[in-house]
Amino acid sequence: MKKIFTLLFIIAAAASTTIAQSTLVINEVDYDQPSLDSAEFIELYNASPNGINLGDYTVLLFNGNATSNVIYDSFPLPSQVLNAGDYFVICGGAGYVANCDMVLPKFVNIIQNGSPDAIIIRDNNTSNLIDVVSYEGSCIAPYVSGNGCPLAQSDTAQADSIANKYVGISRFPDGADTNDDSTDWNRACITPGAANTNTTTNCVTGLSTPKSTLAIEVYPNPSRGIVTINYKATQGKAVNVRVSDILGNELKVVTLKPNASVGQIDLSEYHNGIYLIKVQSGASQTVKRIILNK
Ligand SMILES: [Ca+2]
Ligand SMILES: [Ca+2]
Ligand SMILES: [Ca+2]
Known part of the structure; x- marks a missing residue:
């Protein structure tokens, strides 16, 4: 007891x-x-x-x-x-x-x-x-x-x-x-996922391979609503487009065809302002800012 x-x-x-x-x-x-x-x-x-x-x-x-x-x-x-x-x-x-x-x-x-x-x-x-x-x-x-x-x-x-x-x-x-x-x-x-250091000189990204960027064109910018994206998919990989507002709140995700090179997304349902468009295929990605002015 x-x-x-x-x-x-x-x-x-x-x-x-x-x-x-x-x-x-x-x-x-x-x-x-x-x-x-x-x-x-x-x-x-x-x-x-x-x-x-x-x-x-x-x-x-x-x-x-x-x-x-x-x-x-x-x-x-x-x-x-x-x-x-x-x-x-x-x-x-x-x-x-x-x-x-x-x-x-x-x-x-x-x-x-x-x-x-x-x-x-x-x-x-x-x-x-x-x-x-x-x-x-x-x-x-x-x-x-x-x-x-x-x-x-x-x-x-x-x-x-x-x-x-x-x-x-x-x-x-x-x-x-x-x-x-x-x-x-x-x-x-920074040392994400590895032992911490106490130096602030000659810092590197910590990525084992340099960040791979996807070659894309996003236009027109400013846009009235319909945004065209020219892209080249990472071989055989789907192409995902994530749209967020400037605070990072995700608004929509659109999948583009991996065997095509041009696609469109529609932002006309949103208010005028600045939006972020992340295009990702395999390990490669690029983020672009676009201004919506309807
Ligand atoms: Ca920092
Ligand atoms: Ca660490
Ligand atoms: Ca922050």
């Missing part, structure tokens, strides 16, 4: 803790790129000696702007075991992020740029927050560990210079966690 009471006490103590100690951590984030944010990713890391079932967890995105303070997106993780010492990469642009394990339907502007904002791992069973990183400053409790990663160490610091093209924020070494984001997180070259 005493054992049962002790167990109950431990469970109660764990449930009342806002940020529980865990060994699944947010290890690296790239939330800002020059021009369009089309290569964003979140890397998780299993710092424990045992496999972890990712299906027990959800990744949450928190907008820490004082007038907002809301969870603005959430990604339930797939039911699969992440081995000890292994990485799990969540991304938008599959062809733009190396080693991506979970491709989100939205492919640009998924992760807000602050300031401040936070990323959280929540345990689905207990609702405990098992890891939190606040970046571009400190979010309100409990969406921060200690103090937030400061602006000087943020991903947006000089993010639009080409020299900083492949820089994000990360822990070094992998999984290092003193429960203070301001010391645990620093700017460094």
Whole structure:
């Protein structure tokens, strides 16, 4: 009986803790790129000696702007075991992020740029927050560990210079966690799905092969509604056209014939504005902006 009471006490103590100690951590984030944010990713890391079932967890995105303070997106993780010492990469642009394990339907502007904002791992069973990183400053409790990663160490610091093209924020070494984001997180070259580094010089994309772009023409631009796309499919592969608004919300998906070289999509049902058109065939893809002016 005493054992049962002790167990109950431990469970109660764990449930009342806002940020529980865990060994699944947010290890690296790239939330800002020059021009369009089309290569964003979140890397998780299993710092424990045992496999972890990712299906027990959800990744949450928190907008820490004082007038907002809301969870603005959430990604339930797939039911699969992440081995000890292994990485799990969540991304938008599959062809733009190396080693991506979970491709989100939205492919640009998924992760807000602050300031401040936070990323959280929540345990689905207990609702405990098992890891939190606040970046571009400190979010309100409990969406921060200690103090937030400061602006000087943020991903947006000089993010639009080409020299900083492949820089994000990360822990070094992998999984290092003193429960203070301001010391645990620093700017460094991106390493999605691989060991973190602590340098910001001579960064590379991390893709094992350079990103392959699809040669396309999209016209007229501005468009009154009907958009023509000239393309050359990757051999034998379907050609998918994904249309999204400038915030990355996907509006429609159209499949073009792989054995043709010209197709059309109709945007006339949408409001005037700027739209993104991603044309993908096999591993190659290209994103174009188009202005709709009916
Ligand atoms: Ca972003
Ligand atoms: Ca970046
Ligand atoms: Ca990494």
